[in-house]
Amino acid sequence: MSKEKIQLCDDLSDIMPPEYQDLVATATFGNEERGWKDIGSSKELIEQHSLCAGCPESIAFRYILSSIPSPEDTVFVGSTGCTSLVFPHVAVQNIHSLFGNQNAVASGLHRALKCRFPDRNKDVIVLAGDGATVDIGLDCTMQSWFRGEKFTTICFDNELYANTGGQESGLMQKGFVSKMAPVGKQFDKVRLPEIAREAGCKYVAMLTVSKPNRVEKAIKNAVYIARELGPTYVQLYTPCILEIGKQSMEGLDEMKDAESIGGRFVMKEYITDDAKELLADMEAEKKAKKKAAKAGK
Amino acid sequence: MNKQVESPKGRIIKSRHVKLGTKNKKGQTFTDVNEMFFEAERTASFLTGSEVIREAIKRASVGMSIAYPITPQSEAAALIGELYAEGYLDDYFRGESEFAVMSQCAGAAFGGMRVFTTTAGPGTLRAMENFSMWAGSRLPIQVCVTMRGVNSPLSIQPDTLELSYLLESGMLLWHAETAQDLYDFILKGFIVAEQPDVHLPIAVCCDGFFVTHTKDTVELTPEDLCLTPYDPYKSPVPCMDMECPPIRMMRDPFVMKSNYISYSTHASWQQEVRAAIERSRKHTAALIGGLIDVENNDRDILIVSSGTAVSQGREAIRLLEEEGIKVGLVKIKTIRPFPHEEVREAVKNAKHIFVPEFNMAGWLAREIKSVINDNDRVICGPQVAGGMTLPSEVIVEEIKKYLGIKVGSLAGRGS
Numbered sequence: 001m002s003k004e005k006i007q008l009c010d011d012l013s014d015i016m017p018p019e020y021q022d023l024v025a026t027a028t029f030g031n032e033e034r035g036w037k038d039i040g041s042s043k044e045l046i047e048q049h050s051l052c053a054g055c056p057e058s059i060a061f062r063y064i065l066s067s068i069p070s071p072e073d074t075v076f077v078g079s080t081g082c083t084s085l086v087f088p089h090v091a092v093q094n095i096h097s098l099f100g101n102q103n104a105v106a107s108g109l110h111r112a113l114k115c116r117f118p119d120r121n122k123d124v125i126v127l128a129g130d131g132a133t134v135d136i137g138l139d140c141t142m143q144s145w146f147r148g149e150k151f152t153t154i155c156f157d158n159e160l161y162a163n164t165g166g167q168e169s170g171l172m173q174k175g176f177v178s179k180m181a182p183v184g185k186q187f188d189k190v191r192l193p194e195i196a197r198e199a200g201c202k203y204v205a206m207l208t209v210s211k212p213n214r215v216e217k218a219i220k221n222a223v224y225i226a227r228e229l230g231p232t233y234v235q236l237y238t239p240c241i242l243e244i245g246k247q248s249m250e251g252l253d254e255m256k257d258a259e260s261i262g263g264r265f266v267m268k269e270y271i272t273d274d275a276k277e278l279l280a281d282m283e284a285e286k287k288a289k290k291k292a293a294k295a296g297k
Numbered sequence: 298m299n300k301q302v303e304s305p306k307g308r309i310i311k312s313r314h315v316k317l318g319t320k321n322k323k324g325q326t327f328t329d330v331n332e333m334f335f336e337a338e339r340t341a342s343f344l345t346g347s348e349v350i351r352e353a354i355k356r357a358s359v360g361m362s363i364a365y366p367i368t369p370q371s372e373a374a375a376l377i378g379e380l381y382a383e384g385y386l387d388d389y390f391r392g393e394s395e396f397a398v399m400s401q402c403a404g405a406a407f408g409g410m411r412v413f414t415t416t417a418g419p420g421t422l423r424a425m426e427n428f429s430m431w432a433g434s435r436l437p438i439q440v441c442v443t444m445r446g447v448n449s450p451l452s453i454q455p456d457t458l459e460l461s462y463l464l465e466s467g468m469l470l471w472h473a474e475t476a477q478d479l480y481d482f483i484l485k486g487f488i489v490a491e492q493p494d495v496h497l498p499i500a501v502c503c504d505g506f507f508v509t510h511t512k513d514t515v516e517l518t519p520e521d522l523c524l525t526p527y528d529p530y531k532s533p534v535p536c537m538d539m540e541c542p543p544i545r546m547m548r549d550p551f552v553m554k555s556n557y558i559s560y561s562t563h564a565s566w567q568q569e570v571r572a573a574i575e576r577s578r579k580h581t582a583a584l585i586g587g588l589i590d591v592e593n594n595d596r597d598i599l600i601v602s603s604g605t606a607v608s609q610g611r612e613a614i615r616l617l618e619e620e621g622i623k624v625g626l627v628k629i630k631t632i633r634p635f636p637h638e639e640v641r642e643a644v645k646n647a648k649h650i651f652v653p654e655f656n657m658a659g660w661l662a663r664e665i666k667s668v669i670n671d672n673d674r675v676i677c678g679p680q681v682a683g684g685m686t687l688p689s690e691v692i693v694e695e696i697k698k699y700l701g702i703k704v705g706s707l708a709g710r711g712s
Contacts, residue, residue, distance in 0.1 A: 092539070097403055097427075097430050101397065105403055109405065110404075111388045115361070143392075
């Protein structure tokens with residue numbers, strides 16, 4: 001999509017909702033330099049959210065949507081869960097079809113877009129919760145990695161089934177007492193980042209969403225590498241404050257605790273050599289461009 | 298709803314696709330379906346059902362096909378892979394399970410492609426959650442269902458039970474009797490399913506082995522003509538390719554709120570899917586010559602069936618005729634939309650209606666009973682299952698027994 005496609009026709013512009021008017025006027029479609037710092041100064045692609053007050057998923061959504069490099073050519077594939085409550089409010093096309101089949105849908109979608117638009121980058125991004133990614137959908141998740149499908153998978157890891165009311169999930173930590181784990185979870189948190197690395201992902205990152213610049217970097221790396229090389233995976237800790245007994249203002253502290261030394265979510269990244277090379281080339285190109293622009297002045 | 302559709306004099310609306318008349322990369326000319334089927338010359342070929350599927354897909358301008366092995370569709374799915382290798386399709390791969398394959402098909406269709414896949418028996422049941430999703434998302438994917446037994450006990454043999462699971466999925470369901478039907482239904486099925494006022498998935502069903510693995514003479518359309526490609530921008534819902542303005546939109550109605558508007562939205566969406574199935578009748582009748590075929594329905598006794606049971610019924614009628622017993626025949630071609638009015642009209646003078654079926658549920662007899670008057674005229678059977686054949690003699694015996702005519706016992710049946 002080019003930005004022209006969202007322009008308003010003069011005769012009808014007065015009846016369009018103000019949210020759309022703002023989108024045309026100040027959204028960052030088509031701006032290659034877009035990032036989390038645009039939040040507050042431009043129209044965000046997420047209009048509102050229907051999550052709990054203070055839910056870290058809502059800020060994660062804002063960071064991701066402000067960081068994706070070309071929203072005008074990006075399609076999201078979601079799954080059932082808290083994330084699926086947010087997608088109706090997002091100004092990027094998105095698909096919800098079933099629970100757990102998101103990576104299969106994305107495989108078909110990405111291939112179709114590649115065939116139909118061979119000369120353009122149409123980014124496909126999966127965004128689903130940990131139940132959808134690791135439990136019910138693990139087969140589809142991993143098989144898409146085995147096949148080397150070129151799209152990004154983002155997992156909102158809140159360590160339980162939040163939308164159904166806090167049941168045990170594979171990414172829950174061992175010993176945690178929850179619904180369906182009445183005597184505490186009996187096995188370790190599934191090590192999906194390591195599994196992703198072994199299953200063929202070119203770039204894997206696990207982090208919290210406490211620092212927007214880190215989230216932006218991880219999302220951009222994941223999308224750029226997926227375009228050129230193969231599958232990428234980003235696992236973001238977005239704690240369910242409701243189910244772990246925190247107040248709505250305590251989400252940020254929870255994430256900061258979890259990523260401090262010895263915590264479950266100390267940031268880790270796995271990058272393959274060819275992906276490292278790609279990122280270095282892109283960085284060099286960017287620098288050269290800047291230099292040329294400066295010299296041009 | 299449920300009104301009989303006249304077989305129209307005019308044909309289905311001619312395609313105005315920009316590619317009409319131009320050639321694809323294999324040198325085939327994009328041709329309107331009317332011209333392809335009603336004007337172009339046909340060539341007789343002697344092929345298995347699986348080869349017939351290949352020949353149809355070769356001419357169908359399919360963008361993507363996704364495969365998974367399960368008997369008896371594996372051969373057809375592999376032959377489509379060969380077509381991909383030859384350059385007839387844009388993409389093709391093997392998925393990890395039928396559940397995943399049908400989701401991958403959904404993704405490709407969301408992305409604006411014409412999509413074809415095949416499955417059977419346990420595969421159909423494993424994929425089941427996807428079929429309602431396809432219909433609800435208005436994806437005009439075609440799945441060819443080569444029907445076989447459903448476990449347990451394990452069986453790979455022909456049995457049409459799985460079709461009953463698909464009845465309320467929201468898909469169009471057509472049931473081919475012969476290899477010729479299969480060829481015609483696959484090609485015509487794409488065109489009907491993709492009409493803007495239909496735009497629903499279609500299952501073209503055939504009886505596994507009896508159709509897929511036997512050779513039959515099929516009149517093929519010319520090899521150098523292919524269907525006009527799918528136009529995703531004629532879809533009644535937006536194509537998910539970010540080529541149209543995205544704002545607070547979802548492809549399927551998102552109704553997780555607990556209020557009346559939400560319930561009403563979901564209910565009306567379901568009604569619309571069913572209405573779209575009914576709207577397919579006019580296109581279907583125009584292309585496949587009515588939803589039913591009727592032979593001698595002025596007779597007291599009728600055999601009404603679908604699939605290969607029709608062929609067996611036709612032979613039974615010939616055998617009975619030799620003994621002076623006159624029986625008529627009604628062949629049902631579309632199970633969804635179900636030809637309510639057509640069947641009611643066709644059987645109105647019949648005294649006894651026999652419904653031979655290749656399954657234990659007798660789903661077709663149930664469908665027929667639910668739409669006709671005086672439905673005690675319907676005799677459910679004979680029914681065979683689990684791979685048993687349905688010899689014409691068994692149908693003859695059933696009818697004669699019912700008429701009070703003494704019959705010798707058939708070997709091995711213990712009757």
